[in-house]
Amino acid sequence: MKCRVCKRDAQISLKSYNLNLCSNCFLEFFRKRVYTTINEFKMCTPKDRILVAVSGGKDSLSLWHILSDLGYRTCGLHIILDIGEYSQRSYQQVIKFAQTKSLELRVVSVRDEFGKSIKELAKIAKRPPCRVCGMVKRYLMNREAEAFDCLATGHNLDDEASTLLGNLLNWQEGFLSRQAPVLEENYTLKRKIKPFAFISQEEITLYAELCGIDYLEERCPFSRRATSLIYKGVLNKIEEEMPATKLRFYKGFIKREYFKGGKREELSPCKRCGYLTVGEVCNFCKLKEKVLERKNLTEGGDDVRRDSYLKGNH
Amino acid sequence: MKCRVCKRDAQISLKSYNLNLCSNCFLEFFRKRVYTTINEFKMCTPKDRILVAVSGGKDSLSLWHILSDLGYRTCGLHIILDIGEYSQRSYQQVIKFAQTKSLELRVVSVRDEFGKSIKELAKIAKRPPCRVCGMVKRYLMNREAEAFDCLATGHNLDDEASTLLGNLLNWQEGFLSRQAPVLEENYTLKRKIKPFAFISQEEITLYAELCGIDYLEERCPFSRRATSLIYKGVLNKIEEEMPATKLRFYKGFIKREYFKGGKREELSPCKRCGYLTVGEVCNFCKLKEKVLERKNLTEGGDDVRRDSYLKGNH
Numbered sequence: 107m108k109c110r111v112c113k114r115d116a117q118i119s120l121k122s123y124n125l126n127l128c129s130n131c132f133l134e135f136f137r138k139r140v141y142t143t144i145n146e147f148k149m150c151t152p153k154d155r156i157l158v159a160v161s162g163g164k165d166s167l168s169l170w171h172i173l174s175d176l177g178y179r180t181c182g183l184h185i186i187l188d189i190g191e192y193s194q195r196s197y198q199q200v201i202k203f204a205q206t207k208s209l210e211l212r213v214v215s216v217r218d219e220f221g222k223s224i225k226e227l228a229k230i231a232k233r234p235p236c237r238v239c240g241m242v243k244r245y246l247m248n249r250e251a252e253a254f255d256c257l258a259t260g261h262n263l264d265d266e267a268s269t270l271l272g273n274l275l276n277w278q279e280g281f282l283s284r285q286a287p288v289l290e291e292n293y294t295l296k297r298k299i300k301p302f303a304f305i306s307q308e309e310i311t312l313y314a315e316l317c318g319i320d321y322l323e324e325r326c327p328f329s330r331r332a333t334s335l336i337y338k339g340v341l342n343k344i345e346e347e348m349p350a351t352k353l354r355f356y357k358g359f360i361k362r363e364y365f366k367g368g369k370r371e372e373l374s375p376c377k378r379c380g381y382l383t384v385g386e387v388c389n390f391c392k393l394k395e396k397v398l399e400r401k402n403l404t405e406g407g408d409d410v411r412r413d414s415y416l417k418g419n420h
Numbered sequence: 421m422k423c424r425v426c427k428r429d430a431q432i433s434l435k436s437y438n439l440n441l442c443s444n445c446f447l448e449f450f451r452k453r454v455y456t457t458i459n460e461f462k463m464c465t466p467k468d469r470i471l472v473a474v475s476g477g478k479d480s481l482s483l484w485h486i487l488s489d490l491g492y493r494t495c496g497l498h499i500i501l502d503i504g505e506y507s508q509r510s511y512q513q514v515i516k517f518a519q520t521k522s523l524e525l526r527v528v529s530v531r532d533e534f535g536k537s538i539k540e541l542a543k544i545a546k547r548p549p550c551r552v553c554g555m556v557k558r559y560l561m562n563r564e565a566e567a568f569d570c571l572a573t574g575h576n577l578d579d580e581a582s583t584l585l586g587n588l589l590n591w592q593e594g595f596l597s598r599q600a601p602v603l604e605e606n607y608t609l610k611r612k613i614k615p616f617a618f619i620s621q622e623e624i625t626l627y628a629e630l631c632g633i634d635y636l637e638e639r640c641p642f643s644r645r646a647t648s649l650i651y652k653g654v655l656n657k658i659e660e661e662m663p664a665t666k667l668r669f670y671k672g673f674i675k676r677e678y679f680k681g682g683k684r685e686e687l688s689p690c691k692r693c694g695y696l697t698v699g700e701v702c703n704f705c706k707l708k709e710k711v712l713e714r715k716n717l718t719e720g721g722d723d724v725r726r727d728s729y730l731k732g733n734h
């Protein structure tokens with residue numbers, strides 16, 4: 107097996123490109139694809155300050171790694187979710203990476219915001235933990251990105267294709283109309299970019315291994331029964347039989363103009379925090395209120411504390 | 421487990437409807453759904469003469485069974501594909517069914533048309549046998565339906581959902597724009613109806629068993645590696661975890677108007693046979709020509725026979 111580029115021995119076989127590469131040429135290929143994606147979709151320029159959401163897993167750390175290697179001005183953002191030891195290990199991994207690479211890092215914590223863990227918040231909200239966690243993370247990422255030009259996340263092709271599959275199976279047009287590699291800035295909502303949107307999980311794993319990135323392999327304990335894993339599993343099954351399906355599927359989708367006209371929910375500023383939301387009060391503020399109501403019930407009321415929460419800089 | 425309708429013991433549990441039924445109430449439920457589908461999509465009326473394509477498998481025989489039970493005027497159409505013993509057994513099954521129910525049956529044979537089996541035709545056409553077989557069957561069904569008001573096929577929800585999945589994964593908009601439960605008559609192309617489009621394979625199997633329909637369980641030997649089986653497999657996996665996904669997926673799709681505007685290929689009458697096709701000569705006539713060329717090559721030419729083929733009533 108020879109490297110298509112340099113003709114030396116190839117160690118890597120990318121079925122979806124029908125391409126064999128040696129490690130060095132793979133890294134070059136990988137960097138080029140990320141760089142091309144960023145430019146093709148006008149995600150960011152070298153002048154931009156990019157906040158990179160980092161969980162400590164391979165996708166987000168690889169993203170931070172490559173963005174800083176490509177010369178972009180980055181700062182990491184880690185959200186401590188307070189999901190037991192998983193969160194501790196995630197945090198340590200991120201700290202270690204930032205220190206080794208001398209990169210700037212911001213840290214926010216769900217417990218600092220609510221005085222509760224995700225598990226407790228899920229109980230209070232009467233929602234599955236993954237839904238509450240997603241909502242809280244989206245809110246905090248957007249809020250923390252205020253001083254930056256954009257927010258980058260490590261969503262990869264497998265994430266995008268599996269989300270797309272779920273949205274198509276259930277015809278969630280509101281989501282379909284927003285499932286692009288770039289979501290433009292909209293009033294209080296910062297521009298969101300996904301430089302890995304066309305790069306598979308498998309390629310990112312290779313990149314992380316070859317660059318010696320020390321990432322956390324462990325998955326969040328709540329994610330085990332996530333429907334996204336079912337969709338990812340079936341897409342992998344199809345990809346095995348028909349290589350490049352995921353890429354064709356997602357690339358084909360973003361070319362389809364008719365989804366862009368899909369029903370979008372009307373957004374207006376939240377009456378508590380001012381960030382754009384659906385309805386009068388955003389779910390983050392609603393959750394804060396619920397936490398306070400509960401606290402008042404058990405502690406016999408504390409209106410001052412409630413007020414300070416509602417006016418707080420969140 | 422009690423029957424939702426009559427409250428007696430239920431033997432059947434339909435997860436996608438979250439519904440338990442006894443055998444009798446299931447049969448009633450099944451008939452009602454087929455009848456409603458026919459009327460909702462204006463597929464046919466009791467006055468229409470319907471040609472029902474029957475392979476000998478459970479879908480097509482169940483369709484013929486229920487259409488005649490519901491009082492529609494049907495005639496069966498069986499195409500002998502000449503795929504070894506599988507075809508012989510299919511033919512016998514159809515003949516037996518027609519005789520037992522005293523139903524009218526038409527039979528055409530691929531060998532009578534081409535002097536060749538599907539396998540030989542695939543070699544001559546340099547195409548996979550399933551593609552050649554599909555093309556030949558579509559042509560013959562349409563041609564045989566000439567004296568009828570419409571052509572009914574046993575395509576079920578699993579067929580429709582898996583085809584839809586494949587067409588979406590590969591963004592085949594030409595196919596997407598035509599994937600409806602009814603395809604209206606268009607010049608030489610007869611109206612095509614799929615009364616089982618919202619009924620799952622599982623429900624049809626139950627119907628066939630409960631009605632004592634003697635069908636051929638064997639699959640066509642060529643279908644083993646069909647991509648449709650991969651798509652069906654993954655949809656079944658998703659359905660297992662999230663019941664009613666297939667139905668939601670297909671029903672949601674047919675409501676989406678934007679696919680109807682999809683790129684359609686221009687159709688014009690075939691210069692040989694006059695049936696609508698893409699390009700100048702249809703694939704059926706092209707295949708006939710190829711078979712003749714080959715015959716002429718091996719037998720030293722036979723222009724009279726060639727002429728009779730080309731002018732023949734096909």
